[in-house]
Amino acid sequence: MSMIQEFKEFAVKGNVMDLAVGVIIGGAFSTIVNSIVKDLIMPVVGVVTGGLDFSNKFVKLGHIPDTYRGNPDSYKDLQAAGVAVFGYGSFITVLINFIILAFIIFMMVKFINNLRKPADAAPAAPPEPTEDVLLLRDIRDTLKNQQR
Numbered sequence: 001m002s003m004i005q006e007f008k009e010f011a012v013k014g015n016v017m018d019l020a021v022g023v024i025i026g027g028a029f030s031t032i033v034n035s036i037v038k039d040l041i042m043p044v045v046g047v048v049t050g051g052l053d054f055s056n057k058f059v060k061l062g063h064i065p066d067t068y069r070g071n072p073d074s075y076k077d078l079q080a081a082g083v084a085v086f087g088y089g090s091f092i093t094v095l096i097n098f099i100i101l102a103f104i105i106f107m108m109v110k111f112i113n114n115l116r117k118p119a120d121a122a123p124a125a126p127p128e129p130t131e132d133v134l135l136l137r138d139i140r141d142t143l144k145n146q147q148r
Helices: 003-012 014-048 073-078 088-116 131-147
Strands: none
Touching: 003 014, 014 088
């Protein structure tokens, strides 16, 4: 079988197509979660913490070049200038994104698993005993009667 034929069979399989759709939807979903965190949650956190803006929290590790003309208190400006900065505020934002995304995916999987469970049906009746079992029961009962 040629490599092209093998690739064609691989690419057309249902699992590969499902994965591709999942990756595309996941990328779009990630954009939505990023917007929720950046535009909705972090402003509320900023108000609750007295105006704290996590996106601009950093520790400067390197020195600022003499030719630098940007704001020395701006994380983005310092990064653009190539100054080494430890951006813990950006990390906190990404961590919140991840936690929200993981929780939403957990809830979706839980919901799908609940849909897949069969409805609470009446328990199935036990199967009829086989001939061997019936014969063994007869032998047991006969032996019990002989002992009496």
